[in-house]
Amino acid sequence: RKEVEQDPGPFNVPEGATVAFNCTYSNSASQSFFWYRQDCRKEPKLLMSVYSSGNEDGRFTAQLNRASQYISLLIRDSKLSDSATYLCVVNPPSTSGGYQKVTFGIGTKLQVIP
Amino acid sequence: SQTIHQWPATLVQPVGSPLSLECTVEGTSNPNLYWYRQAAGRGLQLLFYSVGIGQISSEVPQNLSASRPQDRQFILSSKKLLLSDSGFYLCAWRKSERKETQYFGPGTRLLVL
Numbered sequence: 001r002k003e004v005e006q007d008p009g010p011f012n013v014p015e016g017a018t019v020a021f022n023c024t025y026s027n028s029a030s031q032s033f034f035w036y037r038q039d040c041r042k043e044p045k046l047l048m049s050v051y052s053s054g055n056e057d058g059r060f061t062a063q064l065n066r067a068s069q070y071i072s073l074l075i076r077d078s079k080l081s082d083s084a085t086y087l088c089v090v091n092p093p094s095t096s097g098g099y100q101k102v103t104f105g106i107g108t109k110l111q112v113i114p
Numbered sequence: 115s116q117t118i119h120q121w122p123a124t125l126v127q128p129v130g131s132p133l134s135l136e137c138t139v140e141g142t143s144n145p146n147l148y149w150y151r152q153a154a155g156r157g158l159q160l161l162f163y164s165v166g167i168g169q170i171s172s173e174v175p176q177n178l179s180a181s182r183p184q185d186r187q188f189i190l191s192s193k194k195l196l197l198s199d200s201g202f203y204l205c206a207w208r209k210s211e212r213k214e215t216q217y218f219g220p221g222t223r224l225l226v227l
Contacts, residue, residue: 031213032213032214032215034215041202041223042220042221043204043218043219043220043221044158044204044218045218046215046217049215087157087158089215089216091213091215101160101163102148102208102215102216104157104158105157106156106157107157
C-alpha cells in the first residue's frame with residue numbers, strides 16, 4: 001500500500017459546483033497534514049493545514065478522519081481559477097536521527113468548466 | 115519573512131553534459147532542505163534531503179548528486195546528464211521542528227536533448 005494515495009482525476013466540474021477530494025494515508029501515527037495547490041508548470045503552494053477538528057478558509061474546508069486514515073478537501077462554489085492540481089501532504093513520525101520525511105500524494109487534477 | 119530562490123528557471127542541455135542547479139533560502143537558519151523532481155504529468159519524487167551543512171541523504175539511486183556547502187545553500191549536480199533527467203526540479207525548505215510543512219522554490223525546468 002502506498003504511503004499516501006489520491007485519485008489523480010481529472011475532476012471536471014461546472015462553475016458553482018461543490019467538489020470534494022479525499023486522500024488516504026497508511027501510517028496511523030502520522031502527525032500533521034496539509035493540502036497544496038499546484039498550477040500548471042508552477043511550484044506547489046501551501047493551500048491550508050488540516051486540523052483534527054476540521055478547518056475552513058473561505059470556500060475551502062479541510063477535514064481529518066484519523067480512524068479511517070484519510071483527509072479531505074471540500075471546495076464550494078467552484079471558480080474557474082480553482083482549476084489546478086491539489087496535492088495532499090502527510091508528515092509521518094520522525095525516523096531515527098530526527099529526520100522527518102514529508103510524503104506527497106500524486107495530486108488530484110481539478111478542471112472547473114464555464 | 116523567508117524566501118527561497120532557484121536558478122536557472124529554464125535550462126536546455128545536451129545529453130552527457132554536466133549540470134548544476136542552485137537553491138538558496140533567506141530569512142531562516144538551519145532549515146531542512148529538499149530536492150524533488152517532477153516528470154511531466156507525474157507526482158513529486160524526492161531526490162535528496164539535508165538536515166545540515168554537509169549532510170546529504172539520497173532517496174533513490176540515480177545519476178545526480180547534491181551538496182550543501184552552506185547552511186542555506188543546496189546544490190544539485192550531475193557529471194553527465196541523461197535524457198531521463200529531464201523534468202521540473204524543485205527545491206524546498208522546512209523548519210526543522212516537527213509538524214512544519216514545506217515551502218517550494220519556483221523550480222527549474224530542465225530539458226535534456
